[in-house]
Amino acid sequence: MWKEQKKYDCIVVGGGPAGSTFARVAAESGLSVLLLEKDRDIGMPVRCGEAVSDAGLRIFYEPNPRWIASTITRMKLVAPNETVVEFDLNEKGYILDRRIFDYDLAEYATKAGAMIVTKAYVDGLLIEEDKVVGVQGVHIGERFEKRAKIVIGADGVESRVGRWAGLKTTCKLKDMESGIQKTVTGIDVHEHMFEFYLSKHWAPGGYIWVFPKGKNKANIGLGILGSYAKNGKAAHQYLDEFLEWKYPQASVLTTVVGGIPVAKTVKEMVSDGLMLIGDAAHMVNPVTGGGIIPGMRSGLLAAETAVKALNNGGPTKRNLQPYEKAWHKVGGKSHERFYRIKEAIYRFTDDDLNRIADGMSGIPENERSLFKLFSIAVRKKPSLLIDVARVFAGV
Amino acid sequence: MIEVAENKCDFCGCCVGVCPVNCIEVKEADIIIDHEICIDCDICVFICPIEVLSQTDPKRSSSSEAA
Numbered sequence: 001m002w003k004e005q006k007k008y009d010c011i012v013v014g015g016g017p018a019g020s021t022f023a024r025v026a027a028e029s030g031l032s033v034l035l036l037e038k039d040r041d042i043g044m045p046v047r048c049g050e051a052v053s054d055a056g057l058r059i060f061y062e063p064n065p066r067w068i069a070s071t072i073t074r075m076k077l078v079a080p081n082e083t084v085v086e087f088d089l090n091e092k093g094y095i096l097d098r099r100i101f102d103y104d105l106a107e108y109a110t111k112a113g114a115m116i117v118t119k120a121y122v123d124g125l126l127i128e129e130d131k132v133v134g135v136q137g138v139h140i141g142e143r144f145e146k147r148a149k150i151v152i153g154a155d156g157v158e159s160r161v162g163r164w165a166g167l168k169t170t171c172k173l174k175d176m177e178s179g180i181q182k183t184v185t186g187i188d189v190h191e192h193m194f195e196f197y198l199s200k201h202w203a204p205g206g207y208i209w210v211f212p213k214g215k216n217k218a219n220i221g222l223g224i225l226g227s228y229a230k231n232g233k234a235a236h237q238y239l240d241e242f243l244e245w246k247y248p249q250a251s252v253l254t255t256v257v258g259g260i261p262v263a264k265t266v267k268e269m270v271s272d273g274l275m276l277i278g279d280a281a282h283m284v285n286p287v288t289g290g291g292i293i294p295g296m297r298s299g300l301l302a303a304e305t306a307v308k309a310l311n312n313g314g315p316t317k318r319n320l321q322p323y324e325k326a327w328h329k330v331g332g333k334s335h336e337r338f339y340r341i342k343e344a345i346y347r348f349t350d351d352d353l354n355r356i357a358d359g360m361s362g363i364p365e366n367e368r369s370l371f372k373l374f375s376i377a378v379r380k381k382p383s384l385l386i387d388v389a390r391v392f393a394g395v
Numbered sequence: 396m397i398e399v400a401e402n403k404c405d406f407c408g409c410c411v412g413v414c415p416v417n418c419i420e421v422k423e424a425d426i427i428i429d430h431e432i433c434i435d436c437d438i439c440v441f442i443c444p445i446e447v448l449s450q451t452d453p454k455r456s457s458s459s460e461a462a
């Protein structure tokens with residue numbers, strides 16, 4: 001029973017894809033792991049468009065049909081002047097059902113030996129001699145304290161774990177998307193196509209997505225960049241206007257809101273006895289807003305480092321830093337490039353966006369690709385062209 | 396002072412992520428602002444997707460330079 005056990009090798013705060021992946025890998029390597037989630041359900045509410053690429057998912061798990069609401073092979077962009085550009089994707093993607101997906105990831109962690117507790121809210125760290133040695137919190141009205149060799153902050157966009165340990169994880173307003181999404185039904189959508197609407201008047205500093213879940217259902221949402229949210233119009237107003245215009249007949253099954261950090265990753269991801277993973281370390285791709293795959297990747301890399309550190313020298317900051325290095329080696333460079341591309345494209349005017357759509361329309365459909373799209377988008381900035389080329393070449 | 400329309404809140408934690416002084420706390424279905432620590436920068440007001448938060452001081456609202 002977790003109530004009796006006072007000490008663990010690792011305590012993970014937060015049961016999203018990052019936390020569950022860390023818990024699974026660490027437990028598989030023989031570490032004792034406790035995962036604490038404040039909500040009453042793992043994976044709920046689903047604050048997510050649920051889009052992933054097949055290749056990204058495959059790094060971690062063989063895609064299970066149970067998780068997949070739609071398979072995506074095509075994409076459609078709508079420019080501010082309503083020019084439409086469509087093309088087939090080189091790589092397929094999925095719209096997941098994250099209620100099932102997140103649940104399964106948590107179950108894998110449990111099968112590997114981790115203990116998961118829901119309704120367990122962590123409200124502080126135990127710190128001794130400047131080292132993190134555990135967590136404290138409340139579980140259904142009862143206070144608890146648990147000690148751990150390493151505490152893992154997987155507590156998402158609202159992460160406070162790092163801040164309690166003195167790490168700088170506050171997201172700047174200009175690096176946060178204010179997001180809202182409705183899962184709607186009673187509409188007609190192309191079952192295998194991502195749709196994106198790009199314009200300052202639809203979603204300034206962000207985009208509207210229509211992600212199908214079958215032929216008559218979709219996740220429809222948007223993010224607006226914090227710097228535009230200052231103008232007095234909130235995200236929900238933009239979404240309501242869009243739905244009124246495009247899908248007035250839609251019934252809303254679910255509404256969720258949430259923040260999407262489109263920031264550089266936090267500089268320091270570790271301290272003595274502490275690691276940050278997933279949204280808590282700002283791992284979301286700053287251009288797409290996709291954070292599921294980067295979250296799982298950071299969970300895996302952090303767990304590998306944690307295992308080494310505990311078997312060899314202990315969880316000092318120095319011994320945990322290889323995780324930061326591993327992140328930068330695998331995903332960090334392209335993250336920085338995406339951040340630079342984001343900084344450029346979020347400044348585009350509607351005229352710029354119309355020109356990009358026109359440029360794409362001029363290319364035969366079988367020659368269109370995401371790479372072509374981004375290349376046209378940053379044509380006037382040769383230095384960014386190199387970033388685009390490298391991001392797509394995966395180097 | 397920041398006012399919370401608690402019955403509107405979705406407890407998403409987005410405001411927590413941007414608060415520069417870490418004075419907002421969001422539990423499973425509970426949001427608390429520590430007004431002693433709050434510096435009235437209004438950043439949380441701007442970022443909230445559904446307008447749960449508002450600045451009660453009319454002189455201050457939407458005049459922040461803190462972004």
Ligand SMILES: Cc1cc2nc3c(=O)[nH]c(=O)nc-3n(C[C@H](O)[C@H](O)[C@H](O)COP(=O)(O)OP(=O)(O)OC[C@H]3O[C@@H](n4cnc5c(N)ncnc54)[C@H](O)[C@@H]3O)c2cc1C
Nearest residue numbers: 014016017018038049050051122156258278279290291292
């Ligand atoms: C509207 C929206 C749409 C998105 N669309 C996509 C998309 O289409 N594709 C994609 O890849 N990404 C998308 N994202 C981003 C994606 O949802 C996140 O990047 C991903 O969920 C991050 O995983 P995580 O494990 O780091 O954190 P989360 O999944 O956020 O999990 C963190 C967990 O920690 C818990 N927690 C927080 N504080 C505490 C505490 N003190 N004590 C205990 N538990 C705590 C939370 O309850 C939560 O369950 C979207 C995000 C939003 C908001």
Ligand code: SF4
Nearest residue numbers: 404405407408410443
């Ligand atoms: S951003 Fe808004 S909805 Fe989300 S927790 Fe803060 S006040 Fe509530």
Ligand code: SF4
Nearest residue numbers: 414433434436437439
């Ligand atoms: S006004 Fe600024 S300091 Fe006060 S709660 Fe909001 S973000 Fe935090």
